[in-house]
Amino acid sequence: MATPKNQSVIKAFRMLKGFHGPDEWLTSCELSRRANLPEASGYRLIQTLEQIGAVVRGPKGRYRPGMLLVSLSHNVAIGDLLREASHKIITDLAHRLDLTIHIGLLEGGMVTYIAKVCTPTSLSPHTRLGSQLEAYCSGLGKVLLAALPQDQLDGFIMDGDLVALTPYTITDRTVLRAELQKVRARGYAVDDREIRADMRCLAVPIHDADGRVVAAMSATDHAERMDEFRQTEVRIALQEASCALEYKVFPPGPSVVPPMSPRLPAAHEIPFVAHG
Amino acid sequence: MATPKNQSVIKAFRMLKGFHGPDEWLTSCELSRRANLPEASGYRLIQTLEQIGAVVRGPKGRYRPGMLLVSLSHNVAIGDLLREASHKIITDLAHRLDLTIHIGLLEGGMVTYIAKVCTPTSLSPHTRLGSQLEAYCSGLGKVLLAALPQDQLDGFIMDGDLVALTPYTITDRTVLRAELQKVRARGYAVDDREIRADMRCLAVPIHDADGRVVAAMSATDHAERMDEFRQTEVRIALQEASCALEYKVFPPGPSVVPPMSPRLPAAHEIPFVAHG
DNA sequence: GCCTTATCTCTCAAATAATGAGAGATGACG
DNA sequence: CGTCATCTCTCATTATTTGAGAGATAAGGC
Numbered sequence: 001m002a003t004p005k006n007q008s009v010i011k012a013f014r015m016l017k018g019f020h021g022p023d024e025w026l027t028s029c030e031l032s033r034r035a036n037l038p039e040a041s042g043y044r045l046i047q048t049l050e051q052i053g054a055v056v057r058g059p060k061g062r063y064r065p066g067m068l069l070v071s072l073s074h075n076v077a078i079g080d081l082l083r084e085a086s087h088k089i090i091t092d093l094a095h096r097l098d099l100t101i102h103i104g105l106l107e108g109g110m111v112t113y114i115a116k117v118c119t120p121t122s123l124s125p126h127t128r129l130g131s132q133l134e135a136y137c138s139g140l141g142k143v144l145l146a147a148l149p150q151d152q153l154d155g156f157i158m159d160g161d162l163v164a165l166t167p168y169t170i171t172d173r174t175v176l177r178a179e180l181q182k183v184r185a186r187g188y189a190v191d192d193r194e195i196r197a198d199m200r201c202l203a204v205p206i207h208d209a210d211g212r213v214v215a216a217m218s219a220t221d222h223a224e225r226m227d228e229f230r231q232t233e234v235r236i237a238l239q240e241a242s243c244a245l246e247y248k249v250f251p252p253g254p255s256v257v258p259p260m261s262p263r264l265p266a267a268h269e270i271p272f273v274a275h276g
Numbered sequence: 277m278a279t280p281k282n283q284s285v286i287k288a289f290r291m292l293k294g295f296h297g298p299d300e301w302l303t304s305c306e307l308s309r310r311a312n313l314p315e316a317s318g319y320r321l322i323q324t325l326e327q328i329g330a331v332v333r334g335p336k337g338r339y340r341p342g343m344l345l346v347s348l349s350h351n352v353a354i355g356d357l358l359r360e361a362s363h364k365i366i367t368d369l370a371h372r373l374d375l376t377i378h379i380g381l382l383e384g385g386m387v388t389y390i391a392k393v394c395t396p397t398s399l400s401p402h403t404r405l406g407s408q409l410e411a412y413c414s415g416l417g418k419v420l421l422a423a424l425p426q427d428q429l430d431g432f433i434m435d436g437d438l439v440a441l442t443p444y445t446i447t448d449r450t451v452l453r454a455e456l457q458k459v460r461a462r463g464y465a466v467d468d469r470e471i472r473a474d475m476r477c478l479a480v481p482i483h484d485a486d487g488r489v490v491a492a493m494s495a496t497d498h499a500e501r502m503d504e505f506r507q508t509e510v511r512i513a514l515q516e517a518s519c520a521l522e523y524k525v526f527p528p529g530p531s532v533v534p535p536m537s538p539r540l541p542a543a544h545e546i547p548f549v550a551h552g
Numbered sequence: 553g554c555c556t557t558a559t560c561t562c563t564c565a566a567a568t569a570a571t572g573a574g575a576g577a578t579g580a581c582g
Numbered sequence: 583c584g585t586c587a588t589c590t591c592t593c594a595t596t597a598t599t600t601g602a603g604a605g606a607t608a609a610g611g612c
Contacts, residue, residue: 008282010324013330013344019348020351044280044281048281051281052285052286065352065353069345070354071526072341074488075296075298075341076341077340109384109385132427132431151408156385208346209344212347251328
């Protein structure tokens, strides 16, 4: 708050945040409304954004986000940012529950570990940061796969073999699909001795401000310690931690009016049904 | 030019464009210099951008692009934008050379076709927009694979089988790696009857403003018509078209000073070796 | 460990540049 | 063909940005 912030820039990004999907074509007016800006101001801003390629004007004069945003996003070190932002959160979590926490994201159909914390007494699998693992058999992987659109999912899980690492590993694609559907439905994944026979994991997604899954966080423990009661405890703690991380990494900007049609549950939003 | 543009917004994006890679940590001063802005102005802008999460401040007070940019980029319909922007360019090209032009990008390790133009007399493979194809055996696929970082490449080409569609299909991973190396070196790819025995393709990359490959464009013709002379002709035409498309989709913003260290060849830049 | 240099941060007055209302023109849609 | 929404421009007001400067702080060289 010390240094005065450039209001125009903030407003411009409020406009950009007005978009809520690649298929949404918005008029200048609609964007202005969502950004809580006067029509004329929004109009000037969108013109500016168009000139630099941040938005593109299509037929009927409607706007969509432009390729400039893609270019800029390529310079973002997602893994590093998440690791740094999550450090305190997952360290606390690991020690509080006395188990191992991982954060990972999907790269090329495989899970890349970007953060890991284990306690002296916790089960520490031989994972290294930056190493990649097949996605189908870990909690992290299931959460990440479950968030993929159908076509990309096909590309990934139809390709590689589903090798049985333990008797519990899912080796059938149909079963895997059903499992992913379950993950989608309940919002978290379980790895029940599918990688190692003495290990159980729980994993939850990490969403961006629009509710898209950008990464996942998991808790790993000895299988015998992970009884049903503890699973609930761990799952809730994971979800809280994930929420805290989301809040930290995707600061909820000053009021952007949500789109008209009801949408995905946005991150940090307390589920709340308005009566009326 | 009609409507006055918001200068602050343009300057803010000039600052963001100052970043040239995920591993680059920049000081406020350096960014200001690259954006040709006074130190104090850049300072205020970067503070603003930090507040909304567009940049993140790391140790030593240095800045990196933040997750907000990733969120925003998820709302970009890359395929649609490229298809619309390329329509005229590739239609002209297809008719001038009398062959079939495709544009595709990589999704989940496979090539997705996002644009296609064929002439009445050209060879028209049974490709449909939106359909996906294994990447290893097409010109498009080779260009796209060649641009991947090593680790992601491993994930993709180690997985699926390299099925021989014709006697010329590359079925050996070592050979494929060498082929991709060749593609990287010369900047274009050839599919010499590897999908169909009567078909040859040439493909070139489509870069963003930082020189990253975001998509690829290919020309397909009857194998017997694609003699060496014609390949050169087609290749040059493809490269020109790709360049035109890059220029259209990634408008070269008002002067952003390039980083100190020599870097990737930026899009639209004529290859030119400075004598020193 | 000290000196040099670069970067960070704030203040201030000047004036540029953004603001928001209004209203005519244009286009969409039934 | 009429209605409504959106687009686009103008203008006077005023809030905001501007850029230089300078002290405080941190980085880097030796």
